[in-house]
Amino acid sequence: MFTQDMYVTRIKFIALSQLRQIMDAVKESPASYRKDTTEYLEAMYYIIDTMTRQRLDEIVNTVHDSYVEAGMDNDGFVADSLMTIALAQYQNELGERNVYDMGWDRLVEDFFRTAIA
Numbered sequence: 001m002f003t004q005d006m007y008v009t010r011i012k013f014i015a016l017s018q019l020r021q022i023m024d025a026v027k028e029s030p031a032s033y034r035k036d037t038t039e040y041l042e043a044m045y046y047i048i049d050t051m052t053r054q055r056l057d058e059i060v061n062t063v064h065d066s067y068v069e070a071g072m073d074n075d076g077f078v079a080d081s082l083m084t085i086a087l088a089q090y091q092n093e094l095g096e097r098n099v100y101d102m103g104w105d106r107l108v109e110d111f112f113r114t115a116i117a
Helices: 004-028 037-050 053-069 075-094 108-112
Strands: none
Touching (some): 004 053, 004 075, 004 108, 037 075
16 A cells, blocks of 8 residues: 555656657657657656646645546556646647647547547
């Protein structure tokens, strides 16, 4: 069993690892992803990596509780939600319409795939 601090750290590491895995996939198959994917992923990585502990705790705990209520307690879903929040934050910084405004309800990686985007 994880302490709450350990759980939040675990989710952060899962999210950062998933971002790195997507970056690797972009390098292996660039035509499968939008041209700006690497820029977005690097920004998302930075946002999550430098997020204050208080903000990270707030996001992870709120998202986790929502998934538990829905009967979908899954670390991957929580990490993906953290990445989605980072993506939306970056889009807001750019003045773009963010994933929430678009009604996005899929995994973050799918947002960048050319076959879906």
